Amino acid sequence: MADKPKINLNRIKMPKQEPEIRAHNFDEVATGYTLEMAKEEAGRCIQCKKRNCVAGCPVNVNIPEFVMALRDGDMWGAVDQLKANNALPGICGRVCPQESQCEFVCTLGKKGAPIAIGRLERFVADWECDQSDKPKPQIAPSTGKKVAIVGSGPAGLTTAADLAKLGHQITLFEALHVAGGVLMYGIPEFRLPKGIVQGEVDYVKTLGVDVRLNSVIGKIDTIDELLADSYDAIFLGTGAGLPMFLGLPGENLNGIYSANEYLTRTNLMKAYLFPEYDTPIKKSRRVVVIGGGNVAMDSARCAMRLGAEEVYIVYRRSREELPARAEEVENAEEEGIIFKLLTNPKRFIGDENGWVTQMECLEMELGEPDDSGRRRPIVKEGSEFLIDVDTVVVALGTTPNPLIPSTTPGLDTTRKGTVVAEEETGKTVKDKVWAGGDLVTGAATVISAMGAGKRAAAAIDAYLKG
Amino acid sequence: MYKIMHREDLTPQIHLFEIEAPAVAKKAQAGQFVILMVDEKGERFPLTIGGWDREKGSVPIVFMEVGKTTRKLAKLKAGDSIHAFIGPLGIPTHTDNVGTVVCVAGGFATAIVVPVAQALKDAGNKIISVMGFRNKDLMFWEDKLKEVSDELIICTDDGSYGRKALVTEPLKEILEANKDVKLVIAIGPTIMMKFASLTTQPFGVKTLVSLNPIMVDGTGMCGCCRVAIGDDTKFVCVDGPDFDAHQVDWDVLMARQKSYCDEEKTSVDIWEDYCRTQMGGKA
Numbered sequence: 122m123a124d125k126p127k128i129n130l131n132r133i134k135m136p137k138q139e140p141e142i143r144a145h146n147f148d149e150v151a152t153g154y155t156l157e158m159a160k161e162e163a164g165r166c167i168q169c170k171k172r173n174c175v176a177g178c179p180v181n182v183n184i185p186e187f188v189m190a191l192r193d194g195d196m197w198g199a200v201d202q203l204k205a206n207n208a209l210p211g212i213c214g215r216v217c218p219q220e221s222q223c224e225f226v227c228t229l230g231k232k233g234a235p236i237a238i239g240r241l242e243r244f245v246a247d248w249e250c251d252q253s254d255k256p257k258p259q260i261a262p263s264t265g266k267k268v269a270i271v272g273s274g275p276a277g278l279t280t281a282a283d284l285a286k287l288g289h290q291i292t293l294f295e296a297l298h299v300a301g302g303v304l305m306y307g308i309p310e311f312r313l314p315k316g317i318v319q320g321e322v323d324y325v326k327t328l329g330v331d332v333r334l335n336s337v338i339g340k341i342d343t344i345d346e347l348l349a350d351s352y353d354a355i356f357l358g359t360g361a362g363l364p365m366f367l368g369l370p371g372e373n374l375n376g377i378y379s380a381n382e383y384l385t386r387t388n389l390m391k392a393y394l395f396p397e398y399d400t401p402i403k404k405s406r407r408v409v410v411i412g413g414g415n416v417a418m419d420s421a422r423c424a425m426r427l428g429a430e431e432v433y434i435v436y437r438r439s440r441e442e443l444p445a446r447a448e449e450v451e452n453a454e455e456e457g458i459i460f461k462l463l464t465n466p467k468r469f470i471g472d473e474n475g476w477v478t479q480m481e482c483l484e485m486e487l488g489e490p491d492d493s494g495r496r497r498p499i500v501k502e503g504s505e506f507l508i509d510v511d512t513v514v515v516a517l518g519t520t521p522n523p524l525i526p527s528t529t530p531g532l533d534t535t536r537k538g539t540v541v542a543e544e545e546t547g548k549t550v551k552d553k554v555w556a557g558g559d560l561v562t563g564a565a566t567v568i569s570a571m572g573a574g575k576r577a578a579a580a581i582d583a584y585l586k587g
Numbered sequence: 588m589y590k591i592m593h594r595e596d597l598t599p600q601i602h603l604f605e606i607e608a609p610a611v612a613k614k615a616q617a618g619q620f621v622i623l624m625v626d627e628k629g630e631r632f633p634l635t636i637g638g639w640d641r642e643k644g645s646v647p648i649v650f651m652e653v654g655k656t657t658r659k660l661a662k663l664k665a666g667d668s669i670h671a672f673i674g675p676l677g678i679p680t681h682t683d684n685v686g687t688v689v690c691v692a693g694g695f696a697t698a699i700v701v702p703v704a705q706a707l708k709d710a711g712n713k714i715i716s717v718m719g720f721r722n723k724d725l726m727f728w729e730d731k732l733k734e735v736s737d738e739l740i741i742c743t744d745d746g747s748y749g750r751k752a753l754v755t756e757p758l759k760e761i762l763e764a765n766k767d768v769k770l771v772i773a774i775g776p777t778i779m780m781k782f783a784s785l786t787t788q789p790f791g792v793k794t795l796v797s798l799n800p801i802m803v804d805g806t807g808m809c810g811c812c813r814v815a816i817g818d819d820t821k822f823v824c825v826d827g828p829d830f831d832a833h834q835v836d837w838d839v840l841m842a843r844q845k846s847y848c849d850e851e852k853t854s855v856d857i858w859e860d861y862c863r864t865q866m867g868g869k870a
Contacts, residue, residue, distance in 0.1 A: 296673070296806055298631075298673070306804075335671050335673045336610065337676065340614065341611065341614055362806075362807070362808045366810065373813060373814075373839050373843070375843060378810075378811075379810040382803060382809035382810055390630065390803065391628075395850065396850075396853055397628065399628060399655060399656060400803070401847045401850030403846075403847075474845075475838070475839065475845075476842075522806065522807055522808070524825075
């Protein structure tokens, strides 16, 4: 019997822009595999029977199948397998936390590096995007049923795509002037190019979805008015868009931004191209970003690219507790972001014109684990110290916008402002209304919102056909 | 895209555009605002509405040419379109019947005051209005405000029309003479609103102002428009734009309004240059 070919326990490295170059441009950091690299990486998959990866994916992508098709050079086959369960692979391949989902449970991971599923997903999606002769997507015959979807972020786009493919007539309402939600206003160009998002939105449109921009539901028609106006079902995917502030003295000084504002100006309004684009953002010298999640990393890395000389992340726990993806923390460090850990702001100090000039901080130490299981940060008494700053970005998290809950009688909400919906179906307590994504869970990930969208789409379809 | 159905130049620098926006017109109420984008590369900026026409499906807006965005907007003609028009945003002005209301209008904000005064009058209030302009050439809508007011006092800074005074002078006299004034609504430049507020404070008369900070999304998402109201921080876009004037921290508001002075100047310079070289005319 011949020896089995030896498996390479290392994954093919992702080509990236060098840190000193990319820290000064908004082009994508990771430049993507070549076809040869992708096929070689796909060839590492042992096609095990366990299929842990599929179970580890919130939308159960046919991972072994698309990887095998890619390995064999059957690109359209790979596209079909990938898109069977995921309408937005170009996005997921870039921003999903694969290391804690599909790749985390990969069988190869027991011996070496798991298959780089995210990178392969991205490769296949980008390959399809470059093809001029895309086959028309299969759409079921019209059911005559109308569904309104509120919010065009990951949850809304997924629900819209799935329901449209099943033959329902979909109207997708978006409050901003472009579709995509947090994918457009939040995640920066260098991590998720806006052309990719636009491509995915265009794909959803080819399924017959009517996208209505600049439409703030609750201010124009309410949910009840949409239901009265012939919609058979409604899906709410309005996300968690309200920024949290610290409530500390001096927080309204000029130069202090919520991460939402900082990222919206930069990404959605393209302030990095000011004055070609009209929306400005301050040119900063010393920037402090408060928080340790992906949004904090995005804000800090934007600040660097906007020309700041020094950029700090101030986080009250230690490195181990940073909620951001390890890859993003590494990227930030490579780009020269300075981490001030176990540090918490106390107040902001301004000049006579109302501009922030200093931030007073406290040193922290870690105590016993709290409700979240992480060790509780405790103030070191008398440890106050000052940092000179001209820009502060508060990246502490977000909560759902109350507009829809407050204008929709019959919805059940929690103390945190989230809408109550069944996990398996997204059904709310209100007749004909489903919800999913950050609006239900509070701020989470793109892929979990997509998973909720898929489950809601299946439930809405069953209801409409029932 | 949102079509400009009609354009009227109220003064050389102040213009009225009637924008085709049926969904907004259907729900608009006095005191609400819209967010506009002139073109794809434009900024999102708020303007309080100057009324609505539910039958025609249109919303009039009145603006003054100040920075690049408003100058760019002023270049458009009837039949042209703007990129985005989002609304109606913010909480409508409370227009209960309280008895006698004084409406103070400063400059181009007169266009915003008219629908508010109209709604208050329709609710059964007696309306005493004060309108103030820098000079006669900047004045407009005297007739419209007169129509919705039981009394109208006009003043100009230089005395070129009506009384030579700032609006605070007649406002004080009205409050001294009419002990039954239950509400003052003051809308205009921030500095005017601040001094109107200081004028009414000693009388203890409830005073509402419509704040106009810098905004980006206008739906509660960014917090750029936050203001200090009493001990709280509020977002003007979702908690306002109307606030109790006596609770407003005017210094914070005015400092925040100046956040982008340098950048605005850069934009205007580039725009003026562009107009001279590309459009063969002045900005």
